[in-house]
Amino acid sequence: MTEKHDDKHQPQAEGKTKPQTEGKAVHGADDEQLRVNKIENGIVLDHLPPGSALKVLDALGVTAEFPGTVSILMKSPSSRHGLKDLVKIEGKALGKTELDRAALLAPHSTVNVIKGFKVVEKYRVSVADEVKDVVRCPNNKCVTNAEGKSIFRVEERNPLKLRCAYCERLYHAAELASPAHAQG
Amino acid sequence: MTWFGRDLVTARGLGRDDIEEILREADSFSSIAREKRSTDTLKGKVVATLFFEPSTRTRFSFQTAAMRLGARRIGFGDDSVTSTVKGETLSDTIKVIDACADCIVIRHPLEGAAQAAANVSEAPVINAGDGANQHPTQALLDLYTIRKEKGTIDGLKILMLGDLKYGRTVHSLAYALSQFDDVELLFHSPPALRMPEQITNELRGQIKMRELSSFDLSQADVVYATRIQKERFADPEEYRKYSYHIGTDELATMKTDAILMHPFPRVGEIAEEVDADPRAAYFRQEANGICVRMAVLNKILSRKG
Ligand SMILES: [Zn+2]
Numbered sequence: 001m002t003e004k005h006d007d008k009h010q011p012q013a014e015g016k017t018k019p020q021t022e023g024k025a026v027h028g029a030d031d032e033q034l035r036v037n038k039i040e041n042g043i044v045l046d047h048l049p050p051g052s053a054l055k056v057l058d059a060l061g062v063t064a065e066f067p068g069t070v071s072i073l074m075k076s077p078s079s080r081h082g083l084k085d086l087v088k089i090e091g092k093a094l095g096k097t098e099l100d101r102a103a104l105l106a107p108h109s110t111v112n113v114i115k116g117f118k119v120v121e122k123y124r125v126s127v128a129d130e131v132k133d134v135v136r137c138p139n140n141k142c143v144t145n146a147e148g149k150s151i152f153r154v155e156e157r158n159p160l161k162l163r164c165a166y167c168e169r170l171y172h173a174a175e176l177a178s179p180a181h182a183q184g
Numbered sequence: 185m186t187w188f189g190r191d192l193v194t195a196r197g198l199g200r201d202d203i204e205e206i207l208r209e210a211d212s213f214s215s216i217a218r219e220k221r222s223t224d225t226l227k228g229k230v231v232a233t234l235f236f237e238p239s240t241r242t243r244f245s246f247q248t249a250a251m252r253l254g255a256r257r258i259g260f261g262d263d264s265v266t267s268t269v270k271g272e273t274l275s276d277t278i279k280v281i282d283a284c285a286d287c288i289v290i291r292h293p294l295e296g297a298a299q300a301a302a303n304v305s306e307a308p309v310i311n312a313g314d315g316a317n318q319h320p321t322q323a324l325l326d327l328y329t330i331r332k333e334k335g336t337i338d339g340l341k342i343l344m345l346g347d348l349k350y351g352r353t354v355h356s357l358a359y360a361l362s363q364f365d366d367v368e369l370l371f372h373s374p375p376a377l378r379m380p381e382q383i384t385n386e387l388r389g390q391i392k393m394r395e396l397s398s399f400d401l402s403q404a405d406v407v408y409a410t411r412i413q414k415e416r417f418a419d420p421e422e423y424r425k426y427s428y429h430i431g432t433d434e435l436a437t438m439k440t441d442a443i444l445m446h447p448f449p450r451v452g453e454i455a456e457e458v459d460a461d462p463r464a465a466y467f468r469q470e471a472n473g474i475c476v477r478m479a480v481l482n483k484i485l486s487r488k489g
Pocket of ligand 1: 142164169
């Protein structure tokens, strides 16, 4: 299976593009380049909530220093649910903690694992009923910020809200996923 | 749910049956507490009171309750904390105490500390206050006081005054009151110290709630006054503007059969001249803490309850 998205003709931001050579209009390859780079190895996160892509990258720990190519597509019409965001990250594998954190922001997204330009694995992220040791509690008086591991329990799915099992405060998932609360 | 062996960490999730069981038990201990007698129902048991922040009243109340039931007590509080457990993790301290005690009463400045203690302790843990979060035995003694003074809890209008944002007693009490029928909560506080939205959101649909725009004591069956700490305001002017005072004039606006409660300490919210009025229930409320904590300890520690 090759990558195919239902968003071909939409404006898109790219993390890195090759400079266009002045006066040398080459069709085909550059057209392709202007859309979205295929990635050789890495991941594609699809069906992110519209406007969430930058926060998802933060949650994944992908910053300006990240060495691989990053492509971001925001607010692209999706055949399934209105608008969506999409990110492609070259050379990135996902750890469980990073994935759990991203899932808090984008609970219905899909992860495509790409190897040799092919999708070798595709799955939906999920938020477990109990999110343990993934994010810090934003309450700085919470005991988990002094010692022990954080535990949040899902209290509502839509919108996603979780309650700290210790200080009992309730949070929107997006508040928890902010990088300021990254565990460790 | 049976009380035997159970942790009492939060008033959230306490059902009416759980609460009624404690209130009944407290009634059965009230004359022992009042007459300063004791029983031996918890003879041979050891109750640990671990106070990581000072609160002489609550600590003495728990210790008195344990001793009137015939239990022995160990623990620390106030100044001794620093030398005993400084530098040690909470979970290490709890594990050490757990080997000694049949029950652990904990007061801690961090929110969720009692839950953290309960997670590592075999012995049941009773939360005696964790930061701004919960103070469930205070809620139980408040309910006991309301029932005793008013004859019922159902159908009452209860006005909460003061710092409703950081005041854990009003949080625990609001949750506990939501288990009763047809209670209405009225709130009046400085704008910056309102009852947290997450609590009102959670309780909406379970209990009627209303914000009073003015300092109006006339509608309430129970006026529950709490202190406003000066430190909550950056500007002392603000504090002056929003601090309140109940003297004889304000008392005169209350219903004749209403009661005035306060979880203590008071810092000028209620004038001493009010103390002699029969509606001033706060010293009786404070004293009720002993029989209510006897009830909690006995329910949790004795199999026959
Ligand atoms: Zn917390």
